[in-house]
Amino acid sequence: MEYTINRLAALAGVSTRTLRYYDEIGLLRPCRTTPAGYRIYGPGEIDLLQQILFYRALDFPLDEIARIVQAPGFDRREALRRQRDALCARQARLGRLIATIDRTLGSLEGGIPMEDQEKFEAFKARAVAQNEAAYGAEARRQYGGAAVDAANGRLLRMTQEEYARFQTLGAAVMDALAQAVREGADPAGEAGRQAVALHRSWLSYSWEEYTAQAHKGLAQGYLADPRFTAYYDREVPGCAQFLCDAVACWAGRA
Numbered sequence: 152m153e154y155t156i157n158r159l160a161a162l163a164g165v166s167t168r169t170l171r172y173y174d175e176i177g178l179l180r181p182c183r184t185t186p187a188g189y190r191i192y193g194p195g196e197i198d199l200l201q202q203i204l205f206y207r208a209l210d211f212p213l214d215e216i217a218r219i220v221q222a223p224g225f226d227r228r229e230a231l232r233r234q235r236d237a238l239c240a241r242q243a244r245l246g247r248l249i250a251t252i253d254r255t256l257g258s259l260e261g262g263i264p265m266e267d268q269e270k271f272e273a274f275k276a277r278a279v280a281q282n283e284a285a286y287g288a289e290a291r292r293q294y295g296g297a298a299v300d301a302a303n304g305r306l307l308r309m310t311q312e313e314y315a316r317f318q319t320l321g322a323a324v325m326d327a328l329a330q331a332v333r334e335g336a337d338p339a340g341e342a343g344r345q346a347v348a349l350h351r352s353w354l355s356y357s358w359e360e361y362t363a364q365a366h367k368g369l370a371q372g373y374l375a376d377p378r379f380t381a382y383y384d385r386e387v388p389g390c391a392q393f394l395c396d397a398v399a400c401w402a403g404r405a
Contacts, residue, residue, distance in 0.1 A: 154197070156181070156190045163200055170200075178217050179203060202227065205234045209241075302357040309356070317356045324349045328383065328390040336393075343397030344404075350394065351402075363403030370398035 160167045173179035174190065179200055181190035192200075199220060206216045219225065309317065327346045336342035347366075354369075355361060373379040373391045383391035 152194070153182070154192045156192070159192050159197070159200070163204065165204070173200075173203070176213065176217070178213060178220075198227065202230060205231075205238075209234065209237050301359055305357050305359065313356070317353070320349065320353045320356075324353055325383070325386070325390070328394055329387040332387045332389045332393050338393050338396035339400045343393070344401050346394060347397050347401040350398070366398055366402040370395040370402075 154162065156167050156170050160170055170179065170190070174181065179196060182193040182196055183191050185191060202220055203216055206219070211219075219230070306314075306317075324346065327342070327349055330336075331338075331342040331346060334342070351361060351366065354366070358365075373383060374395050380391045383394060
């Protein structure tokens with residue numbers, strides 16, 4: 152079955168302006184255009200739009216969606232399975248948040264005792280689930296499922312004070328890297344040593360055993376994976392490279 156742009160917009164619950172924009176950027180083009188200039192969409196475009204909207208529901212940016220769906224080896228079934236897993240993980244996170252709200256209301260209105268740690272368990276679980284959805288597959292391939300499960304378990308068992316220190320330390324790592332790059336510091340110098348020491352301390356919250364070799368491999372992975380590079384370079388470009396170079400020099404000595 153074929154649809155005009157107006158009918159497709161009504162069917163999918165999006166605006167015609169959105170569909171025109173998708174056409175302009177090459178994300179979703181009509182299968183043909185009538186002599187009168189009307190865009191016509193067929194079954195292939197319908198399936199692609201569904202795929203795009205699933206990714207949008209997961210907050211993927213449009214350029215990332217284009218990269219995924221336009222890749223030569225794109226597998227729609229595999230993409231749907233991954234989207235389902237991600238949505239189920241989000242549903243579970245929301246369920247935990249709702250349960251925490253319910254327990255908090257019970258504490259406020261019904262006098263049901265609630266430990267301080269209970270008030271923040273859902274937020275820790277959400278952070279672990281988000282990290283698992285984004286990087287879990289790669290981490291399990293590189294370090295093994297047992298190691299990843301152990302790291303997740305350590306994070307989930309943190310007290311709120313420990314988790315706050317963990318987050319503060321993570322921010323300190325980013326600040327140290329940004330300052331070092333802005334100042335043009337040498338990764339083999341004192342700024343590099345301090346950044347590596349902070350990063351190692353941050354890792355210790357989730358790593359059961361530290362090794363310099365694993366630290367170096369992790370830092371190299373930051374450069375190999377554009378997502379990690381973008382994370383470390385989000386404020387000051389070059390932070391991922393600085394960290395990798397500093398770890399190569401100071402891991403095991405910092």
